[in-house]
Amino acid sequence: MSELSGKKILLGISGGIAAYKSAELLRRLQDQGAEIRVVMTAAACEFITPLTFQALSGHPVAIDLLDTESESAMGHIELARWADAIVIAPATANTLGKLAYGLADDLLSAVCLASTSPLAVAPAMNHVMWSQQATQDNLNSLRQRGVHIFGPDSGHQACGETGEGRLMDTGALVENIKTLFSPPLLDGLKLTITAGPTYEAIDPVRFIGNRSSGKMGYALAQAAQQAGAQVTLISGPTSLPSPHQVKRIDVESAEQMLQASLDTLDDCDIFIATAAVADYRVRQIAEQKIKKSADSLNLELVKNPDILAQVAARADSPFTLGFAAETEKLEEHALNKLQHKQLNMIAANQVGQADSGFNSEYNALQVYWPGGHQALPRNNKHILARQLIQLLAEHYKKEQ
Numbered sequence: 518m519s520e521l522s523g524k525k526i527l528l529g530i531s532g533g534i535a536a537y538k539s540a541e542l543l544r545r546l547q548d549q550g551a552e553i554r555v556v557m558t559a560a561a562c563e564f565i566t567p568l569t570f571q572a573l574s575g576h577p578v579a580i581d582l583l584d585t586e587s588e589s590a591m592g593h594i595e596l597a598r599w600a601d602a603i604v605i606a607p608a609t610a611n612t613l614g615k616l617a618y619g620l621a622d623d624l625l626s627a628v629c630l631a632s633t634s635p636l637a638v639a640p641a642m643n644h645v646m647w648s649q650q651a652t653q654d655n656l657n658s659l660r661q662r663g664v665h666i667f668g669p670d671s672g673h674q675a676c677g678e679t680g681e682g683r684l685m686d687t688g689a690l691v692e693n694i695k696t697l698f699s700p701p702l703l704d705g706l707k708l709t710i711t712a713g714p715t716y717e718a719i720d721p722v723r724f725i726g727n728r729s730s731g732k733m734g735y736a737l738a739q740a741a742q743q744a745g746a747q748v749t750l751i752s753g754p755t756s757l758p759s760p761h762q763v764k765r766i767d768v769e770s771a772e773q774m775l776q777a778s779l780d781t782l783d784d785c786d787i788f789i790a791t792a793a794v795a796d797y798r799v800r801q802i803a804e805q806k807i808k809k810s811a812d813s814l815n816l817e818l819v820k821n822p823d824i825l826a827q828v829a830a831r832a833d834s835p836f837t838l839g840f841a842a843e844t845e846k847l848e849e850h851a852l853n854k855l856q857h858k859q860l861n862m863i864a865a866n867q868v869g870q871a872d873s874g875f876n877s878e879y880n881a882l883q884v885y886w887p888g889g890h891q892a893l894p895r896n897n898k899h900i901l902a903r904q905l906i907q908l909l910a911e912h913y914k915k916e917q
């Protein structure tokens with residue numbers, strides 16, 4: 518039996534050309550046994566008629582917030598209570614903006630604000646609108662509040678251009694919607710995740726650091742939390758907001774990150790090391806700011822502890838997932854680290870490529886474990902994080 522059997526899904530449709538695909542989505546959800554009611558925005562009705570969705574769903578389509586007749590039938594509060602989940606597909610930039618700001622000036626946004634059920638949005642819009650900072654900021658605040666974001670895909674767009682912003686493929690959407698009801702993959706498990714760079718002080722004002730943004734680790738923390746885990750995020754200096762319901766511990770140096778990591782191990786099932794830890798630190802941190810009097814300056818560096826290797830070497834080691842950023846011989850180096858650090862899994866990425874890896878919104882991973890391998894092709898780090906958490910959960914369960 519499908520996870521969707523008997524589930525009440527409120528399908529929200531906002532005004533984009535992809536609205537015609539929502540009819541097929543509704544059908545596929547019904548095939549899986551879901552009961553669907555539809556709320557459309559006024560703009561959506563310009564693209565496809567409510568009659569289509571009334572005929573398919575077998576119920577009147579709700580459109581107006583201030584319509585006394587429909588409010589006396591099933592008003593916004595009843596609709597919000599009825600729904601086991603709300604899925605907005607397509608979600609336009611405008612609708613995402615309203616949700617992000619908590620506006621409730623039409624029926625769809627009012628129902629969302631009145632509901633405590635899981636909310637998922639499948640964005641669809643022109644690729645320029647998608648890439649605007651305003652849209653991305655709105656998405657980030659929705660994501661932080663636990664809203665599920667499905668897609669978008671990239672490819673040919675109705676506007677004649679090519680790029681990111683197509684509504685996620687219907688089959689993939691149905692699979693994603695199922696995850697709203699499946700038991701959380703990491704239910705009840707405790708995860709520690711290291712993220713970001715470390716700063717190794719030279720004197721009171723200077724440090725040795727690196728360009729890690731922390732985006733991959735933060736995306737993993739968010740995905741793990743959404744998968745039901747209790748997450749502790751040990752973060753080097755970043756400018757990222759804390760993910761929703763994640764305990765964050767801020768550190769600066771590798772030694773602080775090691776100590777904070779070790780402190781979590783009494784109660785930790787899975788340890789994920791995404792941090793770009795500085796390999797060396799200055800032996801003697803100057804107490805005062807170093808003056809530029811001499812023509813040359815020698816700093817003596819000493820090796821930092823390998824946090825991940827120390828965690829994995831413990832007799833009571835949690836399940837470990839490491840990362841390997843490589844510029845060449847990806848597989849060889851990754852497998853070496855998997856073996857030497859005695860890890861359960863390692864996710865390797867090629868660095869030094871345009872718009873992927875360090876500081877980018879995108880990444881591509883090759884994931885290895887003893888005797889196996891899976892590629893996770895280039896994608897937005899949040900989507901990749903969900904895929905990696907799924908793979909990790911499968912392997913963790915196998916080893917229990």
Ligand code: C5P
Nearest residue numbers: 790791792794822823824825839840841
């Ligand atoms: O050996 P390398 O630095 O390439 O290994 C990368 C992996 O080890 C990453 O998972 C990283 O977070 C972790 N690591 C660590 N402590 C270090 C160096 C790397 O935890 N000092």
